[in-house]
Amino acid sequence: KPTGGVISAEPEPIRLDWPATALLIIDMQRDFLEPGGFGETLGNDVSQLGRAVKPIGAVLKAARGTGMLVIHTREGHLPDLSDAPPAKVERGAPSLRIGDPGPMGRILIRGEAGHDIIPELYPLDSEIVIDKPGKGAFYATELGNALEKYGIENLLVCGVTTEVCVNTTVREANDRGYRCVVISDGCASYFPEFHEMGLKMIKAQGGIFGWVASSAAVLEAMK
Ligand code: C5J
Numbered sequence: 001k002p003t004g005g006v007i008s009a010e011p012e013p014i015r016l017d018w019p020a021t022a023l024l025i026i027d028m029q030r031d032f033l034e035p036g037g038f039g040e041t042l043g044n045d046v047s048q049l050g051r052a053v054k055p056i057g058a059v060l061k062a063a064r065g066t067g068m069l070v071i072h073t074r075e076g077h078l079p080d081l082s083d084a085p086p087a088k089v090e091r092g093a094p095s096l097r098i099g100d101p102g103p104m105g106r107i108l109i110r111g112e113a114g115h116d117i118i119p120e121l122y123p124l125d126s127e128i129v130i131d132k133p134g135k136g137a138f139y140a141t142e143l144g145n146a147l148e149k150y151g152i153e154n155l156l157v158c159g160v161t162t163e164v165c166v167n168t169t170v171r172e173a174n175d176r177g178y179r180c181v182v183i184s185d186g187c188a189s190y191f192p193e194f195h196e197m198g199l200k201m202i203k204a205q206g207g208i209f210g211w212v213a214s215s216a217a218v219l220e221a222m223k
Helices: 046-066 143-149 162-175 192-207 215-222
Strands: 004-007 014-017 021-026 069-075 128-132 154-160 179-188 211-213
Touching (some): 014 154, 014 179, 021 046, 046 154, 046 179, 046 215, 162 179, 162 192, 179 192
Parallel strands (some): 021 069, 069 128, 154 179, 179 211
16 A cells, blocks of 8 residues: 555645654534534524535545554644633633533533544544644644644644634644645635635645645545
């Protein structure tokens, strides 16, 4: 089986070696994708995110086949909210605030049902799960250390939401020297226009933050 492949990406094709690449799945949690969670409390139509599940599932299956490192992230906070800045908890007028009891447990709190990853994309015991308090996956987490430990140079990035946690993480990763290939249909936003622009922002100016490719193109490269 080949140990790498060329992904037909924008702004240009990119060759990745699988042992130096990790699949990074951002925040595919019930709190963002299901009714009654954090996303819905903010007034969002959570059905907008469901379209990313199948493409991510297909890439996850293929990535597991290559043996590449798979990392899942979850946004959320400690039960005592000691890692949740008041500026995040207090803002806006959500129907429930972070830490309030909701139908899937306390909103955006680690260990609660809503904080967990959706069953369709559930991590294997062998995969890494990074709990993060912020939008970016590097801030206040072990992600950087894990990538260094496994010799990772490239990230295949997908998840939700395109313009928030995916974009923030890609920007953090780009500054740290990682090549990021964002899977276009493996990302979604509550705002379709933000999804579209979020992808454009990554690949513009010769790929100022990274590359963008469809799940089909990624799967083709993994064959
Ligand atoms: C948001 C995220 N949208 N995972 N979080 O608040 O993108």
